[in-house]
Amino acid sequence: MKIAEQVTFGTGLMDRAANLRTDSKGLLHSARTARILPVWRGKPMFDRGTEHHTTLAYLTRDHPQLLLRQDLLVFLGRDDHGPLFAVDVSDWTAKGDAPDPSAFVDQTWQHFPDTPDTQGFAELRGVMTQLTPSEAEVAATARSILEWHRIHxxxxxxxxxxxxxxxxxxxxxxxxxxxxxxRTDPVVIMLITHGNAVLIGRNALWPTGMYSLLAGFMEPGETIEAATRREVFEETGVRVGTVGYLASQPWPYPSSLMIGTRGLATTTEITIDPNELEQAQWVTREQMLEVFAGQNPDMLPARKGSIAHFLLSNWLADRLD
Structure with a gap:
């Protein structure tokens, strides 16, 4: 897929500068002038200067809230403006809105002390489409690496x-x-087609009417092709023949690699696994165009910024090659 690296989080623009990771003195010097991205309980800090324009909000090493967290800095890499670090500030007790763990996407906002009123912590999935490609990569990398430290x-x-x-x-x-x-957990996410139709499904925990492509974790000893066929059959009973790779997306929840594949179905009868899906169905290209245009009151497309949305929109535009 020629435009595979246009997917959110997947541009590979940041220089990770792995050769500097053993240079403790050099990194310490870099940290004095570096931009540091705070992350609170998985939520990076952003600046929402305007309603539809959100950017990452960096701090410097001498910020009062970071002075006692110098040993927690993680070197992310560098971009055209210099070195980048991330720091976990989850031990800070936020005032005001508390995150709602039952919400599909956390819409709460926590303002960090000694920062402008426009800066605070937000759920990355809620603002990812407002970020530049390089900012999205930095945010995803920071969230993933800090979450790995937290649980390992x-x-x-x-x-x-x-x-x-x-x-x-x-x-x-x-x-x-x-x-x-x-660690990175590989997940196959499949654009399964049969003629002019695509196979989609929905989880019972998703917002009403939301549908997406089928997806599932790969298992040890399994190829991408085999995982694609297995997951589709386990979830819907549909058999898949030819499988090909399309694109991939780092997905920092907590640290997955979404591997987008295309598969050609050899059967069409659906028998869902209720432990995996609430519903699955075949949708024609014309019907999916109506969904993306917001003209189907009973169906919502996959969220913008996700690889599912990326693959479906490019399937509709006939840009999968």
Whole structure:
């Protein structure tokens, strides 16, 4: 797919500068003038200067809230403006709105002390389409790496608390010397077609009327093609023949790689697995065009910014090659 890297989070614009991760003195010097992105409970800090224009909000190392968190800095890389770091500030107690864990997308906003009124923490999924491609990549990287530190703080081999090294891109166990590296969970997300129709489904927990492409985690020892066929059959009973790769998207929830594939169905009868889907159906190209145009009151498209929306919109435009 020629425009594969236009997907949100997937542009690869940031120089990760992995060669600098062992240079502790150099990184310490860089941190003095670097831009640091705070992340609170998975929510990066943004500046919503105008209603429809949101940008990342960076702090500097001498900010009062960061002075006691110097050892928590993670080096993300650098862009045309210099080095970039992220820091987890989840120990800070926010005032005002509390996140709603039951909401499909958290719409609350938490203002960070000693910052302008326009700056605060927001759910990345709610603003991802307002960011530039490079900002979206930085935000996704920061969220993923900090979440990995949060949930992998102990050695999986012996249980001892591990120590961050390599500027935050590795954790070492002081007891058994086992190194641990950030993980990425591969997920196949499938554009399954039969003639002029595409197979879509919905989870019971999604907003009313929202549909998307089928998706599922890959299993050990499995190819992308095999995972595509297995997941589609398990969820809908539809058999898939030819499978091809389209595009991929880093998805920081918590740290997945969405692998977009296209599969040609060899059967069309649907038998859903109720543990996976509430509903699945075939939708023609003409019907999906109406959905994307907001002319179908009973069906909503996949959210903008997701690879599902990206693949469906390019299928409608006949731009999958």
């Amino acid at each position: 703080g102990f050695c999986a081999n012996c249980g001892t608390k591990s120590v961050p090294v390599q500027a935050g891109w590795q954790r070492d166990c002081p007891a058994c010397a086992r190194p641990h590296f950030p």
